Amino acid sequence: MRASHAYEQFRFEVQPALTSKLEEFTLLGYGQVKEKELWEYLIMKKWRKIEENKRISSIVEDIFSVRVGDYFSFATIEAFKGAEFVFDDENELRELLK
Known part of the structure; x- marks a missing residue:
């Protein structure tokens, strides 16, 4: 399990912004995204470099700036990184690589 992120302390306060962004995703037809998944995206992508003294308003701005295309x-x-591809024989691999 990964150590807690520095901005984790703000998660409760910014939860309404997360909810709002997820509602926007739903309106655009992407209602399958969960709050935990959006938060992981923010931590792993938007907030890779931790800024000291980051204001909560800046965190909320980051949440609202997430675009559906960037998230997906x-x-x-990430899905490809976690997938294991097993081929029964070399012909299947060659067919895939055509």
């Missing part, structure tokens, strides 16, 4: 690009890459 990240989610797709």
Whole structure:
């Protein structure tokens, strides 16, 4: 398990912004995204470099600036990182690589 992120302390306060962003995703037809997944995106992508004395308003701004395309690009890459591809024979691999 990963150590707690520096901005984790703000999660309760910014929860309404997370909810609002998820509602926006739902309106755009992407209601399957969960709050935990959005938070992980923010931690792993937007907040990789931790800024000292980051204001809560800046954190909320980061949440509202998330675009659906950016989130799903990240989610797709993470899914591929975790996937294991097993091929029964070399022909299946060659067919995939055509």
